[in-house]
Amino acid sequence: MKRGTTTFLKVAIVVIGFLVLALCLFLLPRLAGYTAETYPEFAYLRYPVLAGMYVTLIPFLFALYQSLKLLHHIENKDAFSESAVIALKQIKHCAAVIVIIYVMGMIFLGTQSALHPGIALIGLAIIFAAFIISLFAAVLQELLRSALEIKTEHDLTV
Secondary structure, three states, X not given: OOHHHHHHHHHHHHHHHHXXXXXXXXXXXXXXXXXXXXXXXXXXXXXXXXXXXXXXXXXXXXXXXXXHHHHHHHHOOOOOOHHHHHHHHHHHHHHHHHHHHHHHHHHHHHXXXXXXXXXXXXHHHHHHHHHHHHHHHHXXXXXXXXXXXXXXXXXXXX
């Protein structure tokens, strides 16, 4: 892969990380406050929902960091290495954690009779996207592991 492509992907990952972090730090608390004022019967859910969103931020940012590491391995022509397999494994686990957190959050909101259809659709979209990312990372991890085994056998043969 050309250096310009990986540089573009690195910049995109960093921009996405900063945008999500900024949204979580500045927009999300205001939105929670506005929602608590608009719907006072659900004001008690303000901090649990914020906590859930902030807990989700941790595996998301860690997955972005692992993506940067993976791109660094690709840039250095070290894509077929054990550290690249580990980075994909970490991305897979982060996406699975996000799925679990959102499923638990939607169940919690459902038990509180606060699962508005719009919130449910957004939650399902995030769950679906994270699930697909987890599956894709798992497939790439196995593919890379197989390629690494073939490369190791080839190196031993020569």
